[in-house]
Amino acid sequence: xxxxxxxxxxxxxxxxxxxxxxxxxxxxxxxxxxxxxxxxxxxxxxxxxxxxxxxxxxxxxxxxxxxxxxxxxxxxxxxxxxxxxxxxxxxxxxxxxxxxxxxxxxxxxxxxxxxxxxxxxxxxxxxxxxxxxxxxxxxxxxxxxxxxxxxxxxxxxxxxxxxxxxxxxxxxxxxxxxxxxxxxxxxxxxxxxxxxxxxxxxxxxxxxxxxxxxxxxxxxxxxxxxxxxxxxxxxxxxxxxxxxxxxxxxxxxxxxxxxxxxxxxxxxxxxxxxxxxxxxxxxxxxxxxxxxxxxxxxxxxxxxxxxxxxxxxxxxxxxxxxxxxxxxxxxxxxxxxxxxxxxxxxxxxxxxx
Amino acid sequence: xxxxxxxxxxxxxxxxxxxxxxxxxxxxxxxxxxxxxxxxxxxxxxxxxxxxxxxxxxxxxxxxxxxxxxxxxxxxxxxxxxxxxxxxxxxxxxxxxxxxxxxxxxxxxxxxxxxxxxxxxxxxxxxxxxxxxxxxxxxxxxxxxxxxxxxxxxxxxxxxxxxxxxxxxxxxxxxxxxxxxxxxxxxxxxxxxxxxxxxxxxxxxxxxxxxxxxxxxxxxxxxxxxxxxxxxxxxxxxxxxxxxxxxxxxxxxxxxxxxxxxxxxxxxxxxxxxxxxxxxxxxxxxxxxxxxxxxxxxxxxxxxxxxxxxxxxxxxxxxxxxxxxxxxxxxxxxxxxxxxxxxxxxxxxxxx
Numbered sequence: 001x002x003x004x005x006x007x008x009x010x011x012x013x014x015x016x017x018x019x020x021x022x023x024x025x026x027x028x029x030x031x032x033x034x035x036x037x038x039x040x041x042x043x044x045x046x047x048x049x050x051x052x053x054x055x056x057x058x059x060x061x062x063x064x065x066x067x068x069x070x071x072x073x074x075x076x077x078x079x080x081x082x083x084x085x086x087x088x089x090x091x092x093x094x095x096x097x098x099x100x101x102x103x104x105x106x107x108x109x110x111x112x113x114x115x116x117x118x119x120x121x122x123x124x125x126x127x128x129x130x131x132x133x134x135x136x137x138x139x140x141x142x143x144x145x146x147x148x149x150x151x152x153x154x155x156x157x158x159x160x161x162x163x164x165x166x167x168x169x170x171x172x173x174x175x176x177x178x179x180x181x182x183x184x185x186x187x188x189x190x191x192x193x194x195x196x197x198x199x200x201x202x203x204x205x206x207x208x209x210x211x212x213x214x215x216x217x218x219x220x221x222x223x224x225x226x227x228x229x230x231x232x233x234x235x236x237x238x239x240x241x242x243x244x245x246x247x248x249x250x251x252x253x254x255x256x257x258x259x260x261x262x263x264x265x266x267x268x269x270x271x272x273x274x275x276x277x278x279x280x281x282x283x284x285x286x287x288x289x290x291x292x293x294x295x296x297x298x299x300x301x302x303x304x305x306x307x308x309x310x311x312x313x314x315x316x317x318x319x320x321x322x323x324x325x326x327x328x329x330x331x332x333x334x335x336x337x338x339x340x341x342x343x344x345x346x347x348x349x350x351x352x353x
Numbered sequence: 354x355x356x357x358x359x360x361x362x363x364x365x366x367x368x369x370x371x372x373x374x375x376x377x378x379x380x381x382x383x384x385x386x387x388x389x390x391x392x393x394x395x396x397x398x399x400x401x402x403x404x405x406x407x408x409x410x411x412x413x414x415x416x417x418x419x420x421x422x423x424x425x426x427x428x429x430x431x432x433x434x435x436x437x438x439x440x441x442x443x444x445x446x447x448x449x450x451x452x453x454x455x456x457x458x459x460x461x462x463x464x465x466x467x468x469x470x471x472x473x474x475x476x477x478x479x480x481x482x483x484x485x486x487x488x489x490x491x492x493x494x495x496x497x498x499x500x501x502x503x504x505x506x507x508x509x510x511x512x513x514x515x516x517x518x519x520x521x522x523x524x525x526x527x528x529x530x531x532x533x534x535x536x537x538x539x540x541x542x543x544x545x546x547x548x549x550x551x552x553x554x555x556x557x558x559x560x561x562x563x564x565x566x567x568x569x570x571x572x573x574x575x576x577x578x579x580x581x582x583x584x585x586x587x588x589x590x591x592x593x594x595x596x597x598x599x600x601x602x603x604x605x606x607x608x609x610x611x612x613x614x615x616x617x618x619x620x621x622x623x624x625x626x627x628x629x630x631x632x633x634x635x636x637x638x639x640x641x642x643x644x645x646x647x648x649x650x651x652x653x654x655x656x657x658x659x660x661x662x663x664x665x666x667x668x669x670x671x672x673x674x675x676x677x678x679x680x681x682x683x684x685x686x687x688x689x690x691x692x693x694x695x696x697x698x699x700x701x702x703x704x705x
Binding site for chain 1: 399405409413512513516521525526527530544615616618620621622623626627628659662663665666667669672673
């Protein structure tokens with residue numbers, strides 16, 4: 001009984017300190033967007049550039065237009081529906097989900113909350129009332145393939161490491177292969193899947209296997225596991241040099257991972273989530289609604305970018321990414337923009353290398 | 354009067370743990386510059402005190418109740434099984450595979466799917482019990498390891514065998530959506546589905562099984578002191594298999610309810626990521642393996658998570674605060690169990 005009394009006393013002390021808490025300042029509603037509430041739902045933001053770009057864009061627009069914004073971070077798969085439902089209940093007008101986890105719960109919630117506007121980035125929601133902004137990864141990979149094939153003029157075999165063998169990864173691989181073949185029609189490819197999104201050691205082991213299969217005929221492995229797990233490939237590239245072996249070069253994912261500390265990362269692929277976020281919010285601010293349906297963004301909109309081609313790399317290994325290689329990449333991008341090159345959508349089972 | 358006193362005394366420690374958790378939560382809220390009273394009030398209001406929040410809490414509590422009852426049955430019988438997570442995964446993936454493929458009326462498909470999931474959970478639990486008994490290995494370790502097996506197995510099936518062929522987004526690691534053959538909502542306005550009613554029925558049934566049947570007595574005896582049980586004519590190994598199979602079937606049923614009532618498909622990591630089983634084990638520990646207590650503890654734990662999401666939006670307080678509160682509660686409850694266990698061991702040693 002004494003313990004309980006002690007606990008209640010402690011609680012009372014905490015409550016007495018309540019006055020120390022700050023009162024939220026009352027916001028003045030000075031513009032027509034002041035009543036709008038916009039939420040972004042994503043995985044934990046942290047330092048993930050993929051999410052940060054969208055968040056920073058939303059922050060900037062909230063400041064510019066004066067609407068209310070909230071960032072809802074989901075730590076578990078369950079949070080995506082639970083937290084978004086809470087946001088709907090609390091009167092949010094526009095909810096933007098970043099990542100594939102948003103598609104299914106948002107599709108359900110759109111029917112339950114018809115007055116709330118939903119949009120998703122980097123996925124396509126089954127519910128057509130939702131504005132879906134997806135990325136065309138194939139085109140970007142095509143550009144990188146053309147650049148890499150030019151960067152390695154003597155190579156005949158090129159490597160690829162993905163996370164899982166599924167259609168979404170094939171779209172990367174397919175673009176890369178077509179890009180390489182646009183320069184070297186007889187090129188061969190060695191592929192492997194690390195079966196992970198986060199296990200660096202699994203990726204390292206796959207890099208060892210692919211490098212062995214490339215032999216003396218190839219020196220490039222496209223890293224398409226995840227921006228963190230790709231580290232296994234990067235480390236292997238460094239270890240090979242320490243072991244006195246022929247160098248292997250690779251590419252990064254999601255953010256520009258080129259660095260003078262590891263000159264073997266020569267390019268990369270990035271998704272610029274700021275662009276779809278801007279398009280969604282602008283659409284919403286026009287009349288408080290969003291246009292449903294799917295839109296695909298790619299190299300043409302500078303939304304799916306190749307490091308070095310769409311923007312300057314943090315570090316450029318000029319021995320590999322020569323001016324000629326860069327020019328080949330830029331030409332491939334121009335060909336896609338002008339419609340000179342069109343890559344049809346192909347299912348993995350139907351594709352012949 | 355004695356009964357009331359006993360009840361109060363058994364509630365004292367869990368209540369103190371909860372209170373300590375809330376106080377620490379309040380201190381952390383205050384350190385973020387927010388009003389701790391408003392924060393805690395918002396947490397409780399957002400978790401329990403409106404129709405929407407209560408319904409959300411009961412929805413989230415449903416899988417936790419199944420895990421909690423599963424753990425309480427095993428642990429209360431002296432078998433330290435941590436396998437509820439794996440068994441729940443097996444139940445969930447089974448439901449996601451079976452439901453869209455079974456022919457027949459929706460109600461029959463739902464019943465058959467639930468039965469299949471229970472069998473999957475029970476068999477998976479039996480496997481870990483068999484390995485533990487056969488190789489004289491710690492059940493706790495074996496069941497923990499089997500959780501990984503179940504998760505990777507389900508992940509493999511979802512990625513490579515049963516990936517949703519109709520998904521517009523090929524990145525989504527999920528099975529085909531189940532249409533029609535689902536557990537409906539109790540009230541169409543709120544998310545709470547009939548899985549919660551099934552959970553309540555399970556609580557009552559298992560409580561009866563444990564307290565009012567000879568099987569319950571044998572289970573407790575077999576688990577607490579196998580030699581004494583054998584001497585008394587109880588086949589302790591058979592009893593262990595039975596207890597763990599029932600425990601696995603309950604967790605498997607929980608997995609089926611989560612798929613049929615909430616997600617309508619299996620999404621990779623859908624059971625491991627929200628930590629249902631850990632919350633369930635915490636709930637069973639908080640209530641000292643009492644089934645009714647586990648029910649209320651599960652609802653409490655679910656409520657502070659739901660409330661956490663609410664204050665994150667309304668007050669901009671990080672929802673991690675709820676994990677800290679849960680962590681403090683778990684830590685204090687486990688500490689008490691560890692101390693009790695150590696005292697019991699010392700007493701045993703001195704008696705010898």
